[in-house]
Structure formats: C-alpha cells, structure tokens
Amino acid sequence: MSESDRVTPFFFESLPVRGALVQLKNSWHRIQLNQHYEQPVLEVLGHAAAASALIAQSLKFEGQITLQITGKGPLSMLVMQCTSDLALRGMARAELSGADMSYPDLMARAHCAITVDGEDMERPYQGIVEVCGESLAQSLEHYYERSAQLPSHVVLIGEQAVAGGLLLQRMPQGGELDEDDWRRLGLLAATLRAEELRDGAELALLAKLFAEDDLRVLESREVSFHCRCSQQRTEDVLRMLGVEEAEQALGSRGRIDVTCEYCGRLRSFDEVDVKRLFAPPAGQASSRLH
Ligand SMILES: [Zn+2]
Structure with a gap:
C-alpha cells in the first residue's frame, strides 16, 4: 500500500x-x-x-x-x-x-x-x-x-x-x-x-x-x-453536441481534439470518426434497404 x-x-x-x-x-x-x-x-x-x-x-x-x-x-x-x-x-x-x-x-x-x-x-x-x-x-x-x-x-x-x-x-x-x-x-x-x-x-x-x-x-x-474518462464517454459527449456542431468543430484541420480536464488525456476524432459516431445503428441501416 x-x-x-x-x-x-x-x-x-x-x-x-x-x-x-x-x-x-x-x-x-x-x-x-x-x-x-x-x-x-x-x-x-x-x-x-x-x-x-x-x-x-x-x-x-x-x-x-x-x-x-x-x-x-x-x-x-x-x-x-x-x-x-x-x-x-x-x-x-x-x-x-x-x-x-x-x-x-x-x-x-x-x-x-x-x-x-x-x-x-x-x-x-x-x-x-x-x-x-x-x-x-x-x-x-x-x-x-x-x-x-x-x-x-x-x-x-x-x-x-x-x-x-x-x-x-x-x-x-x-x-x-x-x-x-x-x-x-x-x-x-x-x-x-x-x-x-x-x-x-x-x-x-x-x-x-x-x-x-x-x-x-x-x-x-x-x-x-483515478480518472473515469473513457473513449465511450467522450463519444457520448460528442453525440450530444449533435451532428451539425460536431462537423463544425472539425474545422479546417478536420479534427476534433478533446482533452480530459481531470487527467489531461487527449482523444482525437477525424471526419471518419465523426461520420461513424452519427451513423445510424447497423440494424436500422439494413432495414432501410428493404
Ligand atoms: Zn480523464
């Protein structure tokens, strides 16, 4: 100890x-x-x-x-x-x-x-x-x-x-x-x-x-x-922003950097990540095909 x-x-x-x-x-x-x-x-x-x-x-x-x-x-x-x-x-x-x-x-x-x-x-x-x-x-x-x-x-x-x-x-x-x-x-x-x-x-x-x-x-x-921040929680926060604001945040650099204020850990999201975050769940996407 x-x-x-x-x-x-x-x-x-x-x-x-x-x-x-x-x-x-x-x-x-x-x-x-x-x-x-x-x-x-x-x-x-x-x-x-x-x-x-x-x-x-x-x-x-x-x-x-x-x-x-x-x-x-x-x-x-x-x-x-x-x-x-x-x-x-x-x-x-x-x-x-x-x-x-x-x-x-x-x-x-x-x-x-x-x-x-x-x-x-x-x-x-x-x-x-x-x-x-x-x-x-x-x-x-x-x-x-x-x-x-x-x-x-x-x-x-x-x-x-x-x-x-x-x-x-x-x-x-x-x-x-x-x-x-x-x-x-x-x-x-x-x-x-x-x-x-x-x-x-x-x-x-x-x-x-x-x-x-x-x-x-x-x-x-x-x-x-101990910091409880995680990839999942950070993604949830971005999802809460909404697709428009998230895309805006990508800016000219094409990247969103999120730094945890508690532990300083940096997590980056690019355009592909943002698309994935706001993509409809797999089940929903396939049902639309029919
Ligand atoms: Zn943290």
Missing part, C-alpha cells in the same frame, strides 16, 4: 468523537500535473482534495462524493470527486487578477455543493455548502453543523507538495461531550502542519496531536488518483 496517500480513521475511547487524518502526495501531484494553478486556487483545490477524501472514507456504501464550486467570480469552477474506494480526481478553472487573493475574494459569487451518489440510491443527494468564513474548512464546519447537525472540526492543508487534513466529528449517539473537551480537541487539531504529514507517520502524528487522549487508530486506507 502507498505510504504517501492514506486516510487513517480513528476514535476516542472515552469521548464520543471520531475522526480521520488524510495525507495526499502522489494523487495530489497527479491532479496538479500539467496544470498551472495559481497559489490561491492551488490551496483551495488541495483543501477540496483532502476534504473529499475525508468525506468519502466515511461512506458506508458503494458510491462517490463530488464537491463542486461554480461561480461568476475569480473561481469559475472547481470539481473534486472521490469514490468510496478512495479514487480521487479533480480540476479547477479560475481567472485571477493577482496572485494574492483571500478565500472570500476567490469565492466571490460562487456556490459550493456536495453531492453524494450511491450505487443503490434512487437519485443523488445534494447539500449546499454556504461559502462563509476564511476557508473551505470553515465553510464545511458550518455545513455539517447546519445540515447534518453533526458538529465537526475540519482542518485542511493545501500546498504544492502535500495536501491533507483532519476531520473530527461528534458522534450523535455517543453520549455527553463536555464543551471544553470539544473545544480543546479543535485547538489540538488546528495545530496540524504540512511538515508533519510524512510518509507512514500517521500513528506517531496522531499520538502527538492527541497525546492526552486515549485514541484508537483504525487501519489506514490508500487513496489513489
């Missing part, structure tokens, strides 16, 4: 609190590959990657979560997806006037939503994350408190080298929790630093962060980059 990309769940023996620690390196580097995200965007994207893995690891069924931000401000689009098997992918589109931009400015006129999609669910569940506070972590804390009545401490780190974070949640059926204890755990979690996220160091790190508490650490799970 990869030492560098892991989620480690844990709970406290004598407090009704559970949590998880996430560290992303290879998968996070892969998300950044061939992209040139400016610092403020990189940070939010890293936070989104860590948050998505933290949420996805708690899913009790086969499915995936999508954290999506759409806006009319500097950040026009950010999508981060993580499956219950912890396969992660994500991208962002932004136009920044300056490299230095705060979270509230970056998220101006933006909406954030979390969609949970389960294989056995009739339709996906979507929750709106109100953009508030100074970070995505604060927005998510507010979301958990309001929509799920699940008080949470969320700490997120997003740097070029590493993304990661900590999630602490009060267990609804866990009994009483002293407010001072809850506040204390939040302050301890907030001391997490990027430099501490080292390969294979989860146990030592958690023991150090919560030295005074009897922590029970569960088995780590690997997070990996």
Whole structure:
C-alpha cells in the first residue's frame, strides 16, 4: 500500500468523537500535473482534495462524493470527486487578477455543493455548502453543523507538495461531550502542519496531536488518483453536441481534439470518426434497404 496517500480513521475511547487524518502526495501531484494553478486556487483545490477524501472514507456504501464550486467570480469552477474506494480526481478553472487573493475574494459569487451518489440510491443527494468564513474548512464546519447537525472540526492543508487534513466529528449517539473537551480537541487539531504529514507517520502524528487522549487508530486506507474518462464517454459527449456542431468543430484541420480536464488525456476524432459516431445503428441501416 502507498505510504504517501492514506486516510487513517480513528476514535476516542472515552469521548464520543471520531475522526480521520488524510495525507495526499502522489494523487495530489497527479491532479496538479500539467496544470498551472495559481497559489490561491492551488490551496483551495488541495483543501477540496483532502476534504473529499475525508468525506468519502466515511461512506458506508458503494458510491462517490463530488464537491463542486461554480461561480461568476475569480473561481469559475472547481470539481473534486472521490469514490468510496478512495479514487480521487479533480480540476479547477479560475481567472485571477493577482496572485494574492483571500478565500472570500476567490469565492466571490460562487456556490459550493456536495453531492453524494450511491450505487443503490434512487437519485443523488445534494447539500449546499454556504461559502462563509476564511476557508473551505470553515465553510464545511458550518455545513455539517447546519445540515447534518453533526458538529465537526475540519482542518485542511493545501500546498504544492502535500495536501491533507483532519476531520473530527461528534458522534450523535455517543453520549455527553463536555464543551471544553470539544473545544480543546479543535485547538489540538488546528495545530496540524504540512511538515508533519510524512510518509507512514500517521500513528506517531496522531499520538502527538492527541497525546492526552486515549485514541484508537483504525487501519489506514490508500487513496489513489483515478480518472473515469473513457473513449465511450467522450463519444457520448460528442453525440450530444449533435451532428451539425460536431462537423463544425472539425474545422479546417478536420479534427476534433478533446482533452480530459481531470487527467489531461487527449482523444482525437477525424471526419471518419465523426461520420461513424452519427451513423445510424447497423440494424436500422439494413432495414432501410428493404
Ligand atoms: Zn480523464
């Protein structure tokens, strides 16, 4: 198992609190590959990657979560997806006037939503994350408190080298929790630093962060980059364009290049491909001959 990309769940023996620690390196580097995200965007994207893995690891069924931000401000689009098997992918589109931009400015006129999609669910569940506070972590804390009545401490780190974070949640059926204890755990979690996220160091790190508490650490799970794009899905998108637009897109070069925004994979279609895409199915064609 990869030492560098892991989620480690844990709970406290004598407090009704559970949590998880996430560290992303290879998968996070892969998300950044061939992209040139400016610092403020990189940070939010890293936070989104860590948050998505933290949420996805708690899913009790086969499915995936999508954290999506759409806006009319500097950040026009950010999508981060993580499956219950912890396969992660994500991208962002932004136009920044300056490299230095705060979270509230970056998220101006933006909406954030979390969609949970389960294989056995009739339709996906979507929750709106109100953009508030100074970070995505604060927005998510507010979301958990309001929509799920699940008080949470969320700490997120997003740097070029590493993304990661900590999630602490009060267990609804866990009994009483002293407010001072809850506040204390939040302050301890907030001391997490990027430099501490080292390969294979989860146990030592958690023991150090919560030295005074009897922590029970569960088995780590690997997070990996995986893009679900395929030839078939790309062809479906072209078909949805319609024959006229597809032919127009061929242009003078006689080729449509489609690059996946998540993994950067390029798929090219020429005139013959486009004809094939819009050709009636074989059965239909032959019936016309009679
Ligand atoms: Zn892809």
